[in-house]
Amino acid sequence: MGAYYSTLSGWIIPVTRAMKALDIDPNETLEKFNIDPADVNDPEGRICVVSLGNLFEYCNKVVDDREFNIEVARHFHPSALHALGYAIQSAFSLQEALERVSKYKRVVSNCSNMETYEDGDELIVEFVVYRYPDSGRQVLSPDLIESFLATLVQVARDMVGGNLEPLKVQLSTPSPRENSEAVASFFNCPVQYGCERNAIVLDLAACKERCLGNNPVMNQIHMEMLNQFMSRVDKTNLSYLIENKIIEELPMGAPSQSDVAKHLGFSLRNLQRKLSEQGTCYKDILDATRKRLTLSYIKQPHLSISEISYLVGFSNVANFNRAFKRWLGTAPGEYRQSYLSENTISEPDHSAQASR
The missing domain is CATH 3.90.1520 (H-NOX domain)
Incomplete structure (x- = not known):
């Protein structure tokens, strides 16, 4: 054993x-x-x-x-x-x-x-x-x-x-x-x-507090590498597989749950059941993925707010702004200004509690 x-x-x-x-x-x-x-x-x-x-x-x-x-x-x-x-x-x-x-x-x-x-x-x-x-x-x-x-x-x-x-x-x-x-x-x-x-x-x-080694661009690259790694070593966890597919499709719009299920070789009902057994659902994975990518993009000054909105799969900036306000309690422009001035706003990440 x-x-x-x-x-x-x-x-x-x-x-x-x-x-x-x-x-x-x-x-x-x-x-x-x-x-x-x-x-x-x-x-x-x-x-x-x-x-x-x-x-x-x-x-x-x-x-x-x-x-x-x-x-x-x-x-x-x-x-x-x-x-x-x-x-x-x-x-x-x-x-x-x-x-x-x-x-x-x-x-x-x-x-x-x-x-x-x-x-x-x-x-x-x-x-x-x-x-x-x-x-x-x-x-x-x-x-x-x-x-x-x-x-x-x-x-x-x-x-x-x-x-x-x-x-x-x-x-x-x-x-x-x-x-x-x-x-x-x-x-x-x-x-x-x-x-x-x-x-x-x-x-x-x-x-x-912000760490000395923080690098938003490298952070995003490393997280993509990590999710790809996890999808190989832990094939029992659908969350990693779904998140990788979402990241791949987001610039063209958020993929539907049916499309993701088809890509993974599941029926829609079977995918929903498996995710429920793991204590999550497609909507939560999509929302968490968008939030994580957004928090990486927003710290990169060369990307405009509208570009970020496009990259995380929103059809218009207004919808993106509403989602950002729900995630962080502030507008994306205000968050970026605060971050760049080093008076950072602490973003609550409930992923750990959600997995408990």
Whole structure:
């Protein structure tokens, strides 16, 4: 059963770098746990999380203090996540990046889910690890859970220039027998074990600020790459397939649900039923796709409002303006002026809550 649960082979990169930094022989160690370093050359390659968890346990015994968990996080780079990693780097804000990871978490592994949501003045990033049905044991080992949360914190710090500390970190795993100075020093905030959830709690206002690496043009390109990637690796999720078809057709007008169903080889009724089973509908996917593209286009000054209206499939600017006001609560011209003057308006993205 363990082999069923896997993660992207890109994790081999930070794992190998961490081993080198801690004077652990990478090739010998990876071979010991049946992990082929060459798998990293396959962008869609997978590695067994049972093997990965055993490797982490071994390396932590070699160096003590659970330092290996933290060293992997320190050596992580978003490019290890391929299309998702690039989409994270070009996101407008840290909140948008974390919500993006939550929405596309399946590209990383099939071992867990992730939810990013607001709670008062806090942003909660909750990591929901699946359990084996027979034993109830979490699919991911305590080392992997701790290291993944540390990796999210490292990514967050890199995106905002390093000046970010979590308010607290919560883990569902039992409290370790010995405190880890490496873990405490890295997180630099209260770390609580034996909790009901695995979560990172962040300051919401800081997460809404524009990130240094934000690039609207590249963001749009990366999101298109990500959706194409997801349509290949997760063929059970129709949302990705439908969104790709919508993006392809929008400049010629929004495609009808019947046309999309025909393109995918479904009857209209069958497509509606499958989407309902996934907790969504065609109208919501179309609206969310238009909104996401619009928020990318509106930040590109060379595109006029009328051009944006055309690109996202509206027959006239008046209809586009009404939709924009519904999405953001303001007119597109006002939003653009505010964005360009760097007095940005925070756009609420409810995709994470909708998937909960």
